[in-house]
Amino acid sequence: MAESTVHNFDDITARLDEIISTVRSKDTSLERSLDLFDEAIALGSKAVDMVDAFELTPREEDELAARMDEDASVEAAGGEQEPAAGSEPDGETA
Numbered sequence: 004m005a006e007s008t009v010h011n012f013d014d015i016t017a018r019l020d021e022i023i024s025t026v027r028s029k030d031t032s033l034e035r036s037l038d039l040f041d042e043a044i045a046l047g048s049k050a051v052d053m054v055d056a057f058e059l060t061p062r063e064e065d066e067l068a069a070r071m072d073e074d075a076s077v078e079a080a081g082g083e084q085e086p087a088a089g090s091e092p093d094g095e096t097a
Contacts, residue, residue, distance in 0.1 A: 009046065009049070011053075012050060012053055012054075015046050015049060015050045015053075016050075018042075018046060019043055019046055019047075022039045022042060022043050022046075025039060026039055026040070
């Protein structure tokens with residue numbers, strides 16, 4: 004997948020995984036690795052722009068804030084978080 008075919012966040016992460024695999028190969032030249040490094044930097048910038056431009060709906064913002072508050076209170080208490088309502092421990096279902 005070339006950089007020009009990267010259109011969404013999943014495409015970016017897939018391409019970054021490809022770059023990592025290629026750079027780790029002993030057959031990849033230093034020049035090619037540096038070119039891939041430049042591409043990875045550009046993809047990282049594009050991903051940051053996507054995240055910065057992402058907007059949550061008011062409902063999603065409320066849910067995220069509630070989760071963050073819950074996580075903070077669990078952390079402050081020094082305990083582990085209990086499974087969410089409606090979910091069973093260890094992946095079991097009713």
